[in-house]
Amino acid sequence: MSLLELENVSAAYGPVTVLHGVSVNVERGGATGILGANGAGKTTTLRAISGLVKASGRIVFDGKSILGLRPDQVASLGIAHVPEGRGTLSRLTVRDNLLLGAYLRRDRRAITADLDYCLDLFPQLRTRIRSTGAALSGGEQQMLAIGRAFMSRPRLLLLDEASLGLAPSTSANVYSAVGRLRVESGLSMLVVEQNAALAFTLVDNATVLETGRNVLSGTRTELMGMDSIRKAYLGG
Numbered sequence: 001m002s003l004l005e006l007e008n009v010s011a012a013y014g015p016v017t018v019l020h021g022v023s024v025n026v027e028r029g030g031a032t033g034i035l036g037a038n039g040a041g042k043t044t045t046l047r048a049i050s051g052l053v054k055a056s057g058r059i060v061f062d063g064k065s066i067l068g069l070r071p072d073q074v075a076s077l078g079i080a081h082v083p084e085g086r087g088t089l090s091r092l093t094v095r096d097n098l099l100l101g102a103y104l105r106r107d108r109r110a111i112t113a114d115l116d117y118c119l120d121l122f123p124q125l126r127t128r129i130r131s132t133g134a135a136l137s138g139g140e141q142q143m144l145a146i147g148r149a150f151m152s153r154p155r156l157l158l159l160d161e162a163s164l165g166l167a168p169s170t171s172a173n174v175y176s177a178v179g180r181l182r183v184e185s186g187l188s189m190l191v192v193e194q195n196a197a198l199a200f201t202l203v204d205n206a207t208v209l210e211t212g213r214n215v216l217s218g219t220r221t222e223l224m225g226m227d228s229i230r231k232a233y234l235g236g
């Protein structure tokens with residue numbers, strides 16, 4: 001049984017339906033990518049999982065339907081969402097942002113150890129531990145958002161366009177840290193990314209969305225071998 005299963009999921013903003021029966025799976029310990037152009041419905045798919053937009057169809061996490069749950073209920077099941085635009089708190093320090101990720105936890109020793117792990121994963125954050133969120137670069141904010149999600153010790157990470165607006169070398173750093181997180185903590189993930197080449201450094205399989213529908217799905221190797229994917233998403 002997969003950790004997360006979306007089957008035939010539709011979602012709308014007011015009268016406008018933007019997801020028309022999307023299906024995607026994340027295996028336990030696996031990483032799945034959602035690729036696609038602007039407006040394809042990638043963010044909305046993550047929002048449907050998190051309960052941030054009303055959806056229909058089947059959304060099952062660890063064998064139980066999570067359709068219709070509130071965002072706080074979804075989060076408390078162990079699904080951490082790193083949204084597009086990062087969502088870190090600009091007035092709080094890096095340390096407080098990270099600790100905020102752990103606010104539902106009571107295992108204080110493990111929290112301290114996880115904080116240390118996070119700062120090893122993202123050494124740039126260690127040097128800025130007392131800076132406020134507002135004082136960070138875009139890349140550092142992205143690292144902080146991922147670190148904060150990790151601090152909740154989730155079972156599934158939803159990551160939305162972590163590379164957006166970052167220099168290529170910074171995106172590569174962020175993705176390699178997330179890859180390390182995956183290997184070292186066995187964290188399962190669903191990764192939305194327009195930069196397919198970057199996504200393929202992390203995910204095992206992916207689906208491509210176009211105007212709210214799956215148009216292609218497969219393993220990384222299958223997708224990378226397809227001419228249409230190479231032309232549209234991998235620069236030839």
Ligand SMILES: Nc1ncnc2c1ncn2[C@@H]1O[C@H](COP(=O)(O)OP(=O)(O)OP(=O)(O)O)[C@@H](O)[C@H]1O
Nearest residue numbers: 013018036037038039040041042043044045084194
């Ligand atoms: N809050 C909203 N209200 C109304 N329509 C929205 C809203 N958010 C997104 N949409 C529309 O829903 C569709 C899917 O948007 P979505 O944000 O899911 O796409 P995306 O694949 O994440 O795109 P991008 O790569 O630009 O982030 C688009 O047509 C978009 O205009």
Ligand SMILES: [Mg+2]
Nearest residue numbers: 042043084161
């Ligand atoms: Mg988006």
